[in-house]
Amino acid sequence: MRKNHIAHVMQSEWRKTSKTKVRLVMMLIAPLLSVLFFSWAMGYVRNVTSRYKAAVFCGKQDQDEILYENYPEFTRMDGSRAEAEEEISEGRVDVAVVVAEERIEILYDSSLLTSSDAIKEASDLASDLSFFLEGKEYYDDIQLYFPQKEIIDISTDEDKLETYMDQIAGVIGMIIFLMMSSNALTLVSGSVTGEKERQTFDTLVLCPVPLWKILLGKMLVLLQEVFLAGAAGIIAAVLGMAVWATDQFSTLRHTVGSVAEWLPAMVIILLGVSMAITSIFTLIASAFSETKKASLFASAGMVIVSFAAILPNFIKSDVVNYIPVANWTPVLKAVCRKETEFLPVSVSLLIAAVLLGISMILSSRLWERNHE
Amino acid sequence: MITISHLRKTFKNNKVEAVKDVSLTINDGEIFALLGPNGAGKTTTMRMVSTLLAPTSGTILFDGKEADPGDPKLRRRIAFLTNEIRLDGQFTPDELADYYGHLYEMTPEQIKEHRDKLFDYFGISEFRNRRYETFSTGMKQKTSLAICLLHDPDTIIFDEPTNGLDILTQHLIESYLVKLKEEGKCIILSTHILDLVSRLADRVGIIVDGKSVFCGTVEELPKSRNVSTVEEAFLELYKENHEEKAIIEK
Numbered sequence: 001m002r003k004n005h006i007a008h009v010m011q012s013e014w015r016k017t018s019k020t021k022v023r024l025v026m027m028l029i030a031p032l033l034s035v036l037f038f039s040w041a042m043g044y045v046r047n048v049t050s051r052y053k054a055a056v057f058c059g060k061q062d063q064d065e066i067l068y069e070n071y072p073e074f075t076r077m078d079g080s081r082a083e084a085e086e087e088i089s090e091g092r093v094d095v096a097v098v099v100a101e102e103r104i105e106i107l108y109d110s111s112l113l114t115s116s117d118a119i120k121e122a123s124d125l126a127s128d129l130s131f132f133l134e135g136k137e138y139y140d141d142i143q144l145y146f147p148q149k150e151i152i153d154i155s156t157d158e159d160k161l162e163t164y165m166d167q168i169a170g171v172i173g174m175i176i177f178l179m180m181s182s183n184a185l186t187l188v189s190g191s192v193t194g195e196k197e198r199q200t201f202d203t204l205v206l207c208p209v210p211l212w213k214i215l216l217g218k219m220l221v222l223l224q225e226v227f228l229a230g231a232a233g234i235i236a237a238v239l240g241m242a243v244w245a246t247d248q249f250s251t252l253r254h255t256v257g258s259v260a261e262w263l264p265a266m267v268i269i270l271l272g273v274s275m276a277i278t279s280i281f282t283l284i285a286s287a288f289s290e291t292k293k294a295s296l297f298a299s300a301g302m303v304i305v306s307f308a309a310i311l312p313n314f315i316k317s318d319v320v321n322y323i324p325v326a327n328w329t330p331v332l333k334a335v336c337r338k339e340t341e342f343l344p345v346s347v348s349l350l351i352a353a354v355l356l357g358i359s360m361i362l363s364s365r366l367w368e369r370n371h372e
Numbered sequence: 373m374i375t376i377s378h379l380r381k382t383f384k385n386n387k388v389e390a391v392k393d394v395s396l397t398i399n400d401g402e403i404f405a406l407l408g409p410n411g412a413g414k415t416t417t418m419r420m421v422s423t424l425l426a427p428t429s430g431t432i433l434f435d436g437k438e439a440d441p442g443d444p445k446l447r448r449r450i451a452f453l454t455n456e457i458r459l460d461g462q463f464t465p466d467e468l469a470d471y472y473g474h475l476y477e478m479t480p481e482q483i484k485e486h487r488d489k490l491f492d493y494f495g496i497s498e499f500r501n502r503r504y505e506t507f508s509t510g511m512k513q514k515t516s517l518a519i520c521l522l523h524d525p526d527t528i529i530f531d532e533p534t535n536g537l538d539i540l541t542q543h544l545i546e547s548y549l550v551k552l553k554e555e556g557k558c559i560i561l562s563t564h565i566l567d568l569v570s571r572l573a574d575r576v577g578i579i580v581d582g583k584s585v586f587c588g589t590v591e592e593l594p595k596s597r598n599v600s601t602v603e604e605a606f607l608e609l610y611k612e613n614h615e616e617k618a619i620i621e622k
Contacts, residue, residue, distance in 0.1 A: 008474045012467075019462040019503075199458045203519070205424055206452055207475040208444030214475075 005209050009217025013191060017225065026186050027225050028232045031179035035236035038175050040244055052094040052118040056125065057084040071125045081105065085154055088112070095122045097129070104130055106151045110247050111159035119151060153247075160251040165333045172240075173328055174309055176233035180273065181305050183229040184222060184281040185298045189291040191218045192282060192367065196289035205368075212364035219282050219360060227274040234270070256336050265340045268349050269331050275352035276324040279359035280304055286363035318344070324352040374398040374421060374527065374558060379430035381416050386428075390416040392582035394430070398560055398575070400526070403553050405573035405590075406562040407606060409614075413582040414562045415454070415531055421560065422452035422529045434527070448476060451520040454531035455513065461505025465496050465515050468504065469522055476523035483522070490518040494544065510541040517545065521552075528552060529560045534568070546572060566603045578606065580613040 017023045054074045074097070084096040088109050095118040098105045104126045108119060126149045195201040204214055242249045256262050280301040288294040311326035321327045321344035334340045381391040391413040398404040408414045419425040421432055423441040432439040439446060459468050473483035491497045494514040499507065504515060534542040549572060553559055563569065569576060569590065576593050578586040586593065586609055594600055597608040
C-alpha cells in the first residue's frame with residue numbers, strides 16, 4: 001500500500017490541474033501562443049525591413065548613368081560574379097545584380113537577406129538594364145533579344161539551417177524557457193506554497209505519510225507539466241517556422257533525418273531542462289508560506305535559467321554540452337546536423353537528476369521547517 | 373489516555389514563549405475542554421499534542437508512551453481540526469475522502485464505508501460531487517470534520533470547532549462529539565463558549581499566560597473557587613494567575 005503514496009499524490013495533483021483552467025492554459029496554450037506569436041514576429045521583422053545594401057556588378061558593360069538615378073540603393077561596382085558572391089557572403093551587400101554577356105543574374109542569400117523589397121528592386125533594375133543593353137537596338141524583337149534575367153539564391157542548406165537554428169534555439173528557445181519557468185512558478189507556488197497559504201498544509205502534515213513523499217509526488221507532476229509546456233513550445237516553434245520560414249523549414253526537414261534519430265536527443269534535453277527548472281522553483285516555493293513572496297524570489301530563478309541559457313555565448317567550450325539548460329542550443333544544432341553525441345547529453349541529464357534529488361531533500365526540509 | 377507534563381514551547385529563537393508550563397491529563401472516553409483567554413497558549417498546546425509542533429521541553433505521553441511526531445502509527449490515531457483548517461477547494465467531498473483516505477492507508481472498502489457513514493450523518497451526501505470551494509462556511513466545516521474523522525482516530529483534537537456556525541450545525545457537531553465520547557474516544561476541545569463546556573465537557577483544563585492553572589472535572593471547577601458557575605470560576609482563576617507584565621510585553 002505504502003508504495004502508492006507518491007502515485008496517489010501525483011494522481012491528485014493531475015486531477016487538480018485538469019480542474020483548474022488557468023493551470024491548463026498556462027501549461028499548454030500560453031507557450032503555444034507565445035511561441036507562435038514570436039515566430040510570426042520574427043518572420044515579419046525579416047520581411048518588412050526596407051533598408052538593404054545593393055550593388056550592380058557590371059564588368060566592362062556600357063551603362064546609362066541616368067538609369068541609376070531611379071535606384072539610389074544600388075552602387076556600381078566593377079567585378080565578376082565570384083566577387084559579387086563574396087560581397088554577399090561577407091554581408092557587405094544584401095543583393096547583387098551581375099551583368100554578364102546575354103545574361104543578368106540577381107544574386108542573394110536567403111539565410112542573410114532581411115528585406116523583401118531588395119529582390120523586387122533588383123529585378124526592376126535588371127529589367128531596365130536589359131532594355132538599355134539590348135532593347136533600344138532591337139526594339140521590335142524585344143522579347144527575343146533581351147538578356148536572360150535570373151534570380152539566384154546563393155545560400156547553402158547549411159546557411160539556411162544555421163539561420164533557422166539561431167532563431168529556434170536562440171530567441172525562441174529563450175521564450176520557451178521563460179514560458180516553462182513562468183509555468184513552473186505558477187504551478188509550484190499553487191501546489192507547494194499554496195498548501196500553507198490555503199491552510200491545507202496541517203491536514204497533509206497530520207497524515208501518516210512522510211512529507212517528502214508528498215513533496216516528491218508534487219515535484220514529479222510539476223516536472224511532467226513543465227516538460228509538456230516545453231514540448232508545446234517546441235511544437236509551436238516548429239509550426240511557426242513551417243509557416244513563416246518555409247525555406248529554412250524545408251531544409252531542416254531534409255537534414256534532420258528520421259524521427260528515431262532526433263527524438264531521443266530532444267526528449268533527453270527537454271527532460272534535463274524540465275528537471276533543472278523544477279528543482280530551482282520547488283526549492284524557492286518550499287521556502288515560503290506566501291505565494292506573493294515566493295513569486296518575488298522566483299524571479300531569481302528566472303534569472304538563473306536565463307543566464308544558463310545564454311552560457312554558450314560566453315563559454316566556447318564543449319563543457320557547455322554537459323550543463324543542463326546551457327546545452328540546449330548546441331545540442332539542438334547537433335541534432336539538426338545529425339551530429340548528436342549522446343554522452344554529454346546523458347551526463348547533463350544525470351546532472352539534472354542529481355540537482356532534482358538535492359532540491360527534493362532541501363525543499364522537503366524547508367517545507368517542513370517553515371511550518372513552525 | 374494523554375498525559376502532558378511541563379510542556380513548554382518557544383518560537384523565534386526563544387524570544388517568544390507561547391507555552392510556559394502546561395501539565396494536563398486527558399482520559400479516554402471523555403470530552404476534555406481546554407479554556408483560556410486569547411493568546412493563552414491553547415492552540416499551541418493543541419498543536420503540540422496533535423504532533424504538528426514539537427515541544428521545546430516537557431513530555432506528551434499517549435497511553436504511557438512518549439509521543440514521536442514522526443511515528444505514522446501515532447498519526448493514524450489522531451485527528452486535529454481547527455476552524456482555520458481548509459481543504460483543497462477544487463476537490464469534491466468524494467475526491468477529498470479518496471485522497472486523504474489513501475494517505476491514511478485505508479483500503480477502498482474502508483474509505484467507502486467510513487465516508488458514507490460520515491457524509492450521511494453530516495448531510496454532505498447530496499453535495500458529494502460539488503466542489504468544496506462552493507460550499508457555505510458551515511458545510512465546509514462539516515466536510516472538514518468528516519474528512520478529519522475518516523480514518524476513525526481515537527484521539528480527536530478540536531480547536532474552536534463551532535466558531536461562526538449556525539445553531540443547527542453547532543448542534544449536529546456537538547451531538548457527534550457526544551457520540552464519539554460514547555465510543556470511548558479521547559476528545560480535547562478548545563472553546564470560548566463556556567455554556568458548551570458546561571453541557572458537553574467531563575473535565576476542564578484552564579491555561580492562563582501559557583501556564584495550566586486548573587485541571588479537573590466540570591463540577592470541581594466552581595467548587596475550587598467557591599463560586600456557583602463555570603464562568604465565575606474561570607474569571608477568578610484568570611484574575612489570580614494573569615500577569616499584567618505579559619500584556620505590556622506583548
